[in-house]
Amino acid sequence: MLKSIINNVLKWNLQARMEELDFFREFPEKTQRKILHELIDQARYTEYGVKYNFPKIESYEDFRRYVPVVQYETIEPYIARIKKGEHNVMWPGEISYFAKSSGTTNDRSKYIPVSPHALEECHFKAGRDMLGIYFSLFPESKLFHGLSLRIGGSTQFINEANGSYSGDLSAILIKNFPAWVQWRSTPSQDIALISNWEEKIEKIIDITIHEDVTSMAGVPSWLYVMAQRIMAKTGAKHLHEIWPNMELYIHGGVSFTPYRHAFKRLFPGDRVHYLETYNASEGFFGIQDLKEPGSMLLMLDYGIFYELIPVDRLNDEREKHIIPVWEAEPGVNYALVISTNAGLWRYMPGDTVIFTNTKPLRFYISGRTKHFINAFGEELMIENAERAIEAACVATNAEVRDFTAGPYYFGENSSGAHEWIIEFSKEPDNFEKFCTILDTTLREVNSDYDAKRFKDMTLKFPIIHRAPQHLFYNWLKSKNKLGGQNKVPKLKNDRSILDELLPLIK
Template sequence: MKKRIHQIELFMKYPHEVQEELRNRLIHTAKKTEFGKKHNFEGIKSVEQFRNEVPVHTYEKLFPYIERRMKGEEKLLWPTEIKWFAKSSGTTNARSKFIPVSTEALEECHFKGGKDLISIYVNNYPDSRMFSGKGLGIGGSHQVNELDPTASSYYGDVSAVIMANLPMWAQIIRTPSLDVALMDNWEEKIEKLAQSTLHENVTSISGVPTWTILLIQRLMEIKGVDNILEVWPNLEVFFHGAVSFTPYRNLFKELIPSDQMNYVETYNASEGFFGIQDQKDSEELLLMLDYGIYYEFIPYEYMHEENPIAVGLEDVELGKIYAMLITTNAGLWRYSIGDTIKFTSLNPYRIKIAGRTKHFINAFGEELVVENAETAIAEACDKTGAMIDNFTAAPIHFTEKSEGGHEWIIEFKKKPESLDRFISILDETLRQVNSDYDAKRYKDMALKMPVVHCAETGTFYNWMKRRGKLGGQNKVPRLANNRQYIDDILELMGVQ
């Protein structure tokens, strides 16, 4: 672990050299693939040539190659055999995505990210007793890919793909057993997770906040206790990712009432492992530069163009929002993953996640991103004593009878002392963190005060279940620029 910390310090010191060497290696490795031949990989000698020869790709553009690989064809996007595909919920469109996971991506990216997470944690907390017990992993499921039985390929949530391929030493120190961890039915799975970990000495948890909360609450219910430390007294760290932790922080403090409890954020997805919270006193994420991923960034103002301008690490600016492009050791070439980030430090490169490229509200020129929404929700919760489970928001469009605005559905774990005050603080904070929103709110000229609906407990769970979207990789869309999601939830709630 100490040796690896030195290697991390090396790419922090020489980020551009590490990334350039990596880009050249990826191009050289894939030059004889169908994609490499089509895009003249043999002739690419510079980053400018790379950007000229290889256009920006969405999932839809790469899908014909991926589909052919899933049916058994080889050497299309990447030269080595690919037997695993990470099934993503496809939150930016209705269709599931199947992301290729090569052996190199498993070893050099996903596994390496997991090991680095532990290395960085132990480096920050040298007195950790994490290894005196077991790590609880709350992951997804996987199944045999049936597109072509002769292809012997498999798919599942990325967490399940990782679990199914872990080495034996890693299986020994984790819980629950794989047959429980990889179950498909999430309602049955939560119950089995609770029953099988009830008497384990769990010292760490890795998972998505929402599913972790459900499991903790079920365990507390079974044992009849007030907090999870009465079940797992040696619990010391929660490694979390996938959604912002900010709205859940107060609820976790209530479920795990200990000043010694640590929380470490990660930024990983089906496409790769990108960032780790490497400082105890900061929520910024260190961008991991030696995982077989070459990074580029599209400035916010260009992200919706057909072939947008992209810049490398050397040209990014502090505080500016970018859409992230990746080129990976699984054959994703200049691939837009749909996330937006902003840089909080340029030496070393640290980031914060801003949201999704398609999860925003801009019906009136307010350019509201997920980061704004989560900051405002957290502030309103903090000042009114509220705790939330989930939320979503969408625009209210102008009509002859109504003004424009934003409509929110919020499921509270603990309702605010005053809903009116909650709404007021939500609005005030949005105005503070987003000048475009503030301008549109001026004297209610373009945007009226937000409308907030309090959802009953289980509303979002039932909505996700109805859509067939239960699972670790499926997340409630925080913001949408149309009313597709919110109208569906309002109908479920019986709101006209």
């Protein structure tokens, strides 16, 4: 009885916000212009604001005229000063948290400022909306009868003198979650923030296998690793034997497409619902608001102003081609440009998106501006690779745990190829067929790749290696990159990742 009362009260409170979501679904331009005005007004007299004429900005057109589009390298000197404790540099007041992120396994990390405004008005607001949307889609839910399983990264001091913290965004959020979230979550904060990934996973497993977990959230690759260890430890055939009331998995960080079949095996039947989110270190951008997977609603009132650059114009006077998000067209591959309530101004996070609808603004992540292979003019994007992997898995009853691919250069006077390293959690029935379907699907979904594959003139049939079990896990471990938001780069336009991994599989 008490659980039902708690569930219904929390459900009602979370769904009260749905009318505001309906407003920005209907009026994206009005919502975004208001957000821009508020951002400029708040940062008007910061150092960055004065330098770029914020006091003179009265419209989007002024904003576009005065403020440059930047990447991380341009603003890194400002962020370095903020990390040291300087105030009012790019955003008013002091910023004590920095999300450490590269998006890949590169040694050089980015430190993305996370202001108090961003925590409350973006990330925590998104957490409430996520649950509110879920209850709207599934009003019979008993989510709060049990606990939510959380897996975060680690947080550590940057500078003890001013008390700044850096770490995975997930860890920063866990450290600052409001009391009601802590109350309905497992494991405890001290365990969730253990820096040693393997120690943390073992403790999480020991605790949570005895609890009533009804939801879980995290990057699919890391949750899959944990799930495999749980079943090995308990002898369970699937996770419903451990958590019979599990009903929601919130995923993000990487495409769920290669993991969908594996998670169906972890949670057989249709009791678990899957909700996709787009939560980056720079901000919380999107939530799936329909039962059908495939697109997310762009969240327009989180203190983030969005602009877009067509990907094919990134190197062609991009400033001339940038547009506000309300001018987006369906089907165009855009690079994101964001201005945020943590002081990122016209910043390119490196993500690309394609809109499926423009009223409301629904989209899916198409890849990264730097995650592609175009060594031979094939312009292979991550979306193409993931569709091909999925098709090959379906055709051969396989499951892929992780993969990476890059160019292979045969020689000055001969064709090249793409070289793949694929780690299977379930081996294909026929590996040769898997490889053929992969190549065939790439040709079907990418006309440039198909043209280069014609009669093997530019690209030969791909070279595909089967990786030993846990190759990618062990590689990340060797770089101290386990857990959190660390990911294996799926596509690389050079051989840096391949050349590190290939000696480990021979």
